[in-house]
Amino acid sequence: MPKEQTIDDVCVLIEGAGDPLPTRIVMARKPEKAARAECARQIREARKKGKQLDPRSLVAAEYVMLATSLPESAYPPSEILALYRLRWQIELAFKRLKSLLRMDCLPAKTDKGGRSWIYAHLILAIATDACSQDLLDSSP
Numbered sequence: 358m359p360k361e362q363t364i365d366d367v368c369v370l371i372e373g374a375g376d377p378l379p380t381r382i383v384m385a386r387k388p389e390k391a392a393r394a395e396c397a398r399q400i401r402e403a404r405k406k407g408k409q410l411d412p413r414s415l416v417a418a419e420y421v422m423l424a425t426s427l428p429e430s431a432y433p434p435s436e437i438l439a440l441y442r443l444r445w446q447i448e449l450a451f452k453r454l455k456s457l458l459r460m461d462c463l464p465a466k467t468d469k470g471g472r473s474w475i476y477a478h479l480i481l482a483i484a485t486d487a488c489s490q491d492l493l494d495s496s497p
Contacts, residue, residue: 385421387418399418
């Protein structure tokens with residue numbers, strides 16, 4: 358990808374057990390600071406594991422790469438990247454729920470009990486989020 362270009366979109370076919378799957382690879386160049394940090398992380402990990410780092414990994418570290426089967430006509434590369442950022446925020450929210458509210462282990466033995474437990478914890482999460490947002494918005 359030329360240096361002046363920040364986003365690119367390439368169509369490929371993924372072959373497997375069935376028919377080839379038309380897929381788009383959407384690439385976005387990372388900011389220079391983030392790319393350097395990722396390269397350094399990969400070099401550290403390779404040294405720690407005593408492995409030789411493939412030079413192509415350092416090139417790939419400069420990009421965010423996503424694969425999608427969404428049609429190009431309806432979803433330009435910038436929208437795919439925006440959807441990915443939104444999806445990542447959802448993943449982080451679930452991670453917080455699992456770690457802070459212990460939603461990763463369901464103690465209930467029945468469907469009804471499980472649903473009640475999950476609903477109670479989701480209500481707690483919403484209430485906590487609303488309260489913490491009020492605190493963050495208020496002046497110290």
